[in-house]
Amino acid sequence: MCEYMGLLKGGKPMSGKPEVLYRHGDHYCLAFTDLVTGQGVQANQFLIVHGEHTLLLDPGGDLTYIPLNIAITRYINPKKLNYIFASHQDPDIIASIDRWMINSGCQVLVSKLWDRFLPHLLSAHVDKQVGDFNDRVVSIPDRGMRLPFGDSELVILPAHFLHSVGNFQLYDPISKILFSGDMGASIGDDSGAALVTDFAAHIPLMQGFHRRYMCSNKATRLWARMVKQLDVEMIVPQHGLAFKGANMIGEFLDWISDLECGVDRVQQQDYAVPS
């Protein structure tokens, strides 16, 4: 028997206690939702465990390094972490790479567009301790890839220009969770809810972000068509609430397919010498 439990509750003090997104046998997916303190935008970090195999998804920067390290220690030995998956190159995604690389033997999965940018996060001193950087990074080709994960696998899906020009998402075929990064992200919910329950009421928490950060309707539409081919039980973004069940996921995919965003909306006046 498998379980889908509550997740992504906002507005509570840092506990480090994750929400269990899925658990069945020795396979589980955890969401850490309350580790961001201070001025930073709320962000979720995720741990996927399959027996002895472990992957951390978008662990963030220095702000969340220590709290996340402590939090995952309840479940795994951080020194034995196998993989970090970085959906893209942002500060809230992967800026703590230096500390994870030194303190574990993990490999970092990141777009080939960003593999040569990540070394800028390591001082020359740290770089020497890490060893050959190229041995520690798996460059994801633009088409994505399937990552063997014990006797299972994880599917790395292309989501370019949403928002980053080199951007990926992770689909776990066992839990049927799509970890969608910034797609579907919402900001400002303080209801304490875990899941979107009223799609129309949720739109105002997503609309401004998606209109401005997502590059073009062409990309959102092509992405949504791809996702409709998959058997998805939950879409879990990196910020805010999750979408669960075919109806709610369908509503989100229809909405994002029709959204005018990014370069669709710019005009010459948006590229003008400021007065």
Next chain:
Amino acid sequence: MCEYMGLLKGGKPMSGKPEVLYRHGDHYCLAFTDLVTGQGVQANQFLIVHGEHTLLLDPGGDLTYIPLNIAITRYINPKKLNYIFASHQDPDIIASIDRWMINSGCQVLVSKLWDRFLPHLLSAHVDKQVGDFNDRVVSIPDRGMRLPFGDSELVILPAHFLHSVGNFQLYDPISKILFSGDMGASIGDDSGAALVTDFAAHIPLMQGFHRRYMCSNKATRLWARMVKQLDVEMIVPQHGLAFKGANMIGEFLDWISDLECGVDRVQQQDYAVPS
């Protein structure tokens, strides 16, 4: 009398000695071109000085923090640095923000799209030392702004979706230099040259990057039209060689205006579940 000197020479060992892009009286613009070591992509960092007023442009991450700090000490007191300008949010742009904020009283200019993401670069411990983060960050509105700089000013120009969704460039009306960030960036030149001399021969060093990282021809075209309104003597990108003089700048602006890139080039097959 003012001087434009050689710059951006590639393939030499780290010296920390900058190229002088411009100097006239107490106004000068310096390019640090050889501070990146190891596996990271080559990147230029810039210092603009106007009398007692100082601005550092895209200083980078931990990789360049110490070398750049040492290098600028020959010219200014780093503790008295007034501004850091971050064109966008990437690791090679602004990941060392924590160290600059602690070791100087500088303010950081960055797109309002990224101001809430930068705190992820600071541990909770560092955040306490920095004081109120909001007092240290100037959020640039989408339209850009003019920054008073002693008895002069610097013009912050919108360059969104090129490549970052929230992206700016800096124009210095005294030197007439446009610091263009990733626009015009070239990778792989090992000639030791400072400036582009043969535009057609230079295209192969730019084309792959601009086609894949720039979001859309709509954005490149609108941006180029804006730049044509300005009196620009040099376009100096963050990677590689610079463009100098009306003819060479015109060639670049015409080329980028016509370039199909980013979402213009994607199709459904680029958003497909990998097999």
